[in-house]
Amino acid sequence: MIFILSSYAQDKVIEKSGKKPKWVNGLVKDYIIVSGTGADLQSAQQNALTLIKQQIVSAVAENVKSTSTLHTEEANYNNNVNIFLEKYASTTNTQSGKVPFLQGISLSKAEEYYWEKLKRPNKTITYIYHIKYPFSEFELKKLVSDFRMYDRKLTFQLERLLQQIDSVQTVEQIEGNMAQLASLKDYFMDARQDQCNLGISQYRSLLNSIELVELESQLSELKYYLRLGNRPISTSKKPIVRSECARIGSIINNADNVIIQYDYENCYEDPENSILVKYHFGTTDVQKLFYFDVTASKTSxxxxxxxxxxxxxxxxxxxxxxxxxxxxxxxxxxxxxxxxxxxxxxxxxxxxxxxxxxxxxxxxxxxxxxxxxxxxxxxxxxxxxxxxxxxxxxxxxxxxxxxxxxxxxxxxxxxxxxx
The missing domain is CATH 2.60.40 (Immunoglobulin-like)
Structure with a gap:
């Protein structure tokens, strides 16, 4: 791959890394030639590395776009990838850690480098860092293939997470799926990001819809289950349990219900006697007051x-x-x-x-x-x-x-x- 960069002929060189190579500001087949500037050598070097990433992303985007087929499904997919890559090219500096093929781009792979310390006409000091980075047509095709496979894998993951919204069995599955969607949202930069946001919102709505339903009660023991819509849902989390008068004993998490055992001997005959059961799911609190009657077993x-x-x-x-x-x-x-x-x-x-x-x-x-x-x-x-x-x-x-x-x-x- 060949890329053309401008020169800095009006600047005065006051220091350099060595003899200026012929490839600087030139065109070399199967190489990317870039130059990054900065107020110091390190920032100029990092800017040059960013330019390499941007040009590789742009090359991948252009290649994906040019290889789109006439099949509607494939064309839509390629278009999504291309939109993503075009946006990605302008934000590579902050986003590069999220795409595997960009993580392999480093200065250690540069074949040659050359830098100069320049004095500008306005007397300011600037560094320019030139890099000759190997990038052949074969490597481009491999990156295109790797990216498309990776992107398709994440798209399938997104579809699977959205399909599970109506069939989740546990609170942990909801929270895990929300975390995966949040990670995917940070990766995607096209319409799929909106799908991630919608999925997160729908999963959060599920958490808000969970109810605590009393199964059966007797003095000293409360049994309830978690219900989502018209079906039960379970969690391995233990609730926060409080009471104004009862002393809470054991909390037993069964597969399909929760049992709370308590001592009520310090409770007076009060219709407001109750046990508060509270769960914290992400940013959502699910709670209920369960009332008990200390006279339930009394006879007179x-x-x-x-x-x-x-x-x-x-x-x-x-x-x-x-x-x-x-x-x-x-x-x-x-x-x-x-x-x-x-x-x-x-x-x-x-x-x-x-x-x-x-x-x-x-x-x-x-x-x-x-x-x-x-x-x-x-x-x-x-x-x-x-x-x-x-x-x-x-x-x-x-x-x-x-x-x-x-x-x-x-x-x-x-x-x-x-x-």
């Missing part, structure tokens, strides 16, 4: 209304079969089962209603009707005509949440009878 019942006894079978002195209606009040939402009720009148044998096994759930009032098949003395138990008849006893019930058996003391509870 009491009676607020009078007991109502109704006879089914009786004679003049005894009720042989009756129905008892009670209104139970539950303080918590936790489910429970009534197992046994004992009714006590002073001086009489207790009425025991066993094997009830009736389940209730939810805070508030619950009606319980029980059959009594034990004889009851009418005279001793009748509420008719009495100012404030009362009865005592026990209600035995079991928590469905933890299986604990508890009792409620019926003490001087008012009641009614129809006898």
């Amino acid at each position: 019942i009491f009676l607020s209304d009078p007991l109502h006894f109704k006879s089914i079978l009786k004679d003049d002195n005894t009720v042989t079969k009756a129905v008892l209606d009670l209104t139970l009040q539950s303080k918590y939402d936790s489910p429970f089962a009534i197992e046994k009720v004992v009714i006590e009148w002073n001086g009489l044998s207790p009425i025991i209603i066993d094997n009830i096994q009736q389940n209730f759930k939810g805070k508030g009032s619950h009606n319980l009707r029980l059959n009594i098949n034990q004889p009851i003395s009418i005279k001793e138990t009748s509420a008719l005509g009495k100012t404030l008849p009362v009865v005592s006893g026990y209600i035995y019930y079991r928590s469905s949440a933890n299986g604990e058996l508890m009792s409620y003391r019926i003490y001087n509870q008012s009641y009614t009878t129809d006898w």
Whole structure:
């Protein structure tokens, strides 16, 4: 390859590296002849090296352009490469590290060099550095081939990364693909750079769309998963977990869910009790408050209304079969089962209603009707005509949440009878 450079005949040479070679400012087949100027020798040398890179890039660009075919796909590809190289030629000084074939260009490969220290007519000092750099037609064709292969490889990489947007399985894959697109964006200087920016934006949108979804919870343990759209997505990252009252224990990353174990014994009965789970994905924060109820496993019942006894079978002195209606009040939402009720009148044998096994759930009032098949003395138990008849006893019930058996003391509870 032959390139023509201007001379500096009006400048006065005050120092030089040796005898001026004939090739300086000349044309030599299979060589690039350049001269770089600078305020000192080193900057002149670097400017000369930059000129070599620019001329090699320009030669590659021109060769790619001249070898374009009539096939639409190939022509479009060659045009993209040519646009890239033409832009690249003007920015070689800052971009040369990004293309492999430019990384091999160095002063050590120069066949000859020659420099002069010049005094300009305006008295300023300038260095001019001449380089004779071997660059044959064969080397040009090889660089063209290498560049096109490398460029096509990166284009395929870009296409693959864009195709994966709708099928990523992990947060790490999203972040990795974004990093690859950022690297490709620094390499490309044509329309593919816009494709990289669009891809990065779409991947960032995926991170912003991730949700934390509760799978199931019980006191002391929270289980959730990460969801992207209508499909799960996983991450190996551990979340930041905080709570105002709960003490966080272990955080277990499973393949399809995350389990957080915690101790809530320092938490009061507050509907705002919660655990904050937060992930930091790149510049995106994904977080959610998971609420928990310390009363979820608590069970407590009491009676607020009078007991109502109704006879089914009786004679003049005894009720042989009756129905008892009670209104139970539950303080918590936790489910429970009534197992046994004992009714006590002073001086009489207790009425025991066993094997009830009736389940209730939810805070508030619950009606319980029980059959009594034990004889009851009418005279001793009748509420008719009495100012404030009362009865005592026990209600035995079991928590469905933890299986604990508890009792409620019926003490001087008012009641009614129809006898």
